[in-house]
Amino acid sequence: MKIGFDNDKYLAMQSTHIRERIAQFDNKLYLEFGGKLFDDYHASRVLPGFQPDSKLQMLLQLKDQAEIVVVISAEDIVSNKLRGDYGITYDMDVLRLIDAFQGVGLFVGSVCVTMYTPAPEVEAFENRLHTLGIRTFRHYKIAGYPNDVARIVSDEGYGKNDYIETERPLVVITAPGPGSGKMAVCLSQLYHEHKRGVKAGYAKFETFPIWNLPLKHPVNLAYEAATADLNDVNMIDPFHLEAYGETAVNYNRDIEIFPVLHAMFEMISGQSPYQSPTDMGVNMAGNCIVDDEVCCEASRKEILRRYLKCLCEQKVGGTVKEERFKLELLLNQAGLTVGSRAVEQQAHARSEATGGLPAAAIELADGTIVTGKTGPLLGAASSALLNALKQLAGIGPEVELVSARAIEPIQTLKTTYLGSKNPRLHTDEILIALSSSVSENEYAAAALSQLPKLKGCDMHSTVILSSVDSDTLNKLGIYLTCDPAYEEEDRKYHKK
Missing domain, CATH: 3.10.630.10 (dip2346 domain like)
Structure with missing residues (x-):
C-alpha cells in the first residue's frame, strides 16, 4: 500500500x-x-x-x-x-x-x-x-x-x-x-x-x-x-x-x-x-506526513466508510441516527458522493449481472478489483475473498481451490446439525476449508499464503454482511463497507 x-x-x-x-x-x-x-x-x-x-x-x-x-x-x-x-x-x-x-x-x-x-x-x-x-x-x-x-x-x-x-x-x-x-x-x-x-x-x-x-x-x-x-x-x-x-x-x-x-x-x-x-x-x-495526497485520499475513504457504517447501523436499528446529518455535512465538505469509488461500482455491476443477487468487490493494493457473486456453495463475500487470493497468487480463475465435495459436508453440518438456514459458507468457514485443503492442493497453499496482502484493501458488499463475515474481514485488516440493505428486504429482523 x-x-x-x-x-x-x-x-x-x-x-x-x-x-x-x-x-x-x-x-x-x-x-x-x-x-x-x-x-x-x-x-x-x-x-x-x-x-x-x-x-x-x-x-x-x-x-x-x-x-x-x-x-x-x-x-x-x-x-x-x-x-x-x-x-x-x-x-x-x-x-x-x-x-x-x-x-x-x-x-x-x-x-x-x-x-x-x-x-x-x-x-x-x-x-x-x-x-x-x-x-x-x-x-x-x-x-x-x-x-x-x-x-x-x-x-x-x-x-x-x-x-x-x-x-x-x-x-x-x-x-x-x-x-x-x-x-x-x-x-x-x-x-x-x-x-x-x-x-x-x-x-x-x-x-x-x-x-x-x-x-x-x-x-x-x-x-x-x-x-x-x-x-x-x-x-x-x-x-x-x-x-x-x-x-x-x-x-x-x-x-x-x-x-x-x-x-x-x-x-x-x-x-x-x-x-x-x-x-x-x-x-x-x-x-x-511524507505524502499529503496519500493521506488525503485515505481520509476521504474513511469519511465514506463512517457514513456507510452509520447508514447500516440505522438500517439495523430502525431509527434515524443523529450523527448521520453531521456525516452528510462532512461528505459535502470533502466533495464526496456515495457510489463514486470503483470498488462500489464493480460490486453493483456484478450484482446486476447476476440478476440482483448480493455481490462483493475487493480492491487490491495495485488497483485491481476482483468481485464475487452469491452461489449455491459460497456467499458473495466468501467468493470475493477466494477470487482475491487467486489473483494475488497468480492462480487462474478456472482452478478449484476448494472442491464442492469438501464444502458439502460443511453445509450439511450447518443446516442439518446446527440449524442454520443459510447453507452457503461464511468467510471464516471458507478459510478453514481452504486451510484444510493445503496438504492436498498446492494451489490452496499458495492462495492461503496471500492473506497478509489483503490488509488495508477496500471491500464493498451490496448488502449488510453478517457479524461473522464482518468480524473475519476486520481481523484480516480489510476495510469493509456495505450498502444499507438486507439480502431479504421483507424480513422483519436482521438475521445472520
Whole structure:
C-alpha cells in the first residue's frame, strides 16, 4: 500500500518532544493520554504508514522515565459501562490495560477511582486491585466543577483528593474511555505537587485533530467523522491566534474549557505555562506526513466508510441516527458522493449481472478489483475473498481451490446439525476449508499464503454482511463497507 506517514520519524520526534516538555518543568510531567494506545486503527487508516501501536512504541522509548496511572470513574463501575469495541466493562478493561502495559515492560503505578462515592461494586473493584498488588487512590466530586475555580483549587476541592504517589518523571494518565476524569486527575496532582514544593507540569497527547494541518484538511475532517456521535467540532484556536498570530486547529471542548484551565494554572502555580489549548498538546504527527495526497485520499475513504457504517447501523436499528446529518455535512465538505469509488461500482455491476443477487468487490493494493457473486456453495463475500487470493497468487480463475465435495459436508453440518438456514459458507468457514485443503492442493497453499496482502484493501458488499463475515474481514485488516440493505428486504429482523 502507498505510504503517507513516516512512522520511524514519528517515534523519534514524539519521544524527543515529550522529553523536552518534561525538562520544562521540575522534572515532573503529568501527560493526559487520549485515544487508544494499543490499537489506534483510525490513525493507521487515515495516515497510511502509522502503525496501530505507534503510541505504545513511543512510550516504550520512554519506559525508564514513565509510569502509568489508570483512571476510572466510580459511576462507570456502578453502571457497568461497556467498551463497545471489546464488549467488556470499564472495570474489566482496567485490568486488561494493566496486563497489557506490564506485558510490554511498562510500569503501572496505581489506579485512581474518580467521582468516588461509596458503593459495593467500587469497594469490590478496589479490593480486587489490592489483591493483585495495585495501589488505588480516590478522587471526589467537587461542587461547582469546572467553573467555580476558587473552590476547585483549594483544600475544599482538589485538596480533598488523595495525592497519588508517583515515582518517575513522566506520569501517563490513561483510561478505558472518555469521561473518566483524566484531566481532573492531572490538575489535582499539580495542586498537590505545588503544595509539596514541586513545580510539576501538565501536557495533553491527542493525535487528532492535527493542529498544524488546515481546518478542513481531509485528515481533520475524518476525525470529525470518527467523533460524529460526540458532536466534536474542529475549530481554529482563537487563543493561539491571539497569542502568536498563528493559525492552529483544536476542537471545541478544549477551546471552551481553556479559560477555566488557564485560571486554574494561575491559582495553582502563580502563572499559566500555556497561552492556548494548542500549547498544551505535544502531538508531532503533522510533522511526519511524507505524502499529503496519500493521506488525503485515505481520509476521504474513511469519511465514506463512517457514513456507510452509520447508514447500516440505522438500517439495523430502525431509527434515524443523529450523527448521520453531521456525516452528510462532512461528505459535502470533502466533495464526496456515495457510489463514486470503483470498488462500489464493480460490486453493483456484478450484482446486476447476476440478476440482483448480493455481490462483493475487493480492491487490491495495485488497483485491481476482483468481485464475487452469491452461489449455491459460497456467499458473495466468501467468493470475493477466494477470487482475491487467486489473483494475488497468480492462480487462474478456472482452478478449484476448494472442491464442492469438501464444502458439502460443511453445509450439511450447518443446516442439518446446527440449524442454520443459510447453507452457503461464511468467510471464516471458507478459510478453514481452504486451510484444510493445503496438504492436498498446492494451489490452496499458495492462495492461503496471500492473506497478509489483503490488509488495508477496500471491500464493498451490496448488502449488510453478517457479524461473522464482518468480524473475519476486520481481523484480516480489510476495510469493509456495505450498502444499507438486507439480502431479504421483507424480513422483519436482521438475521445472520
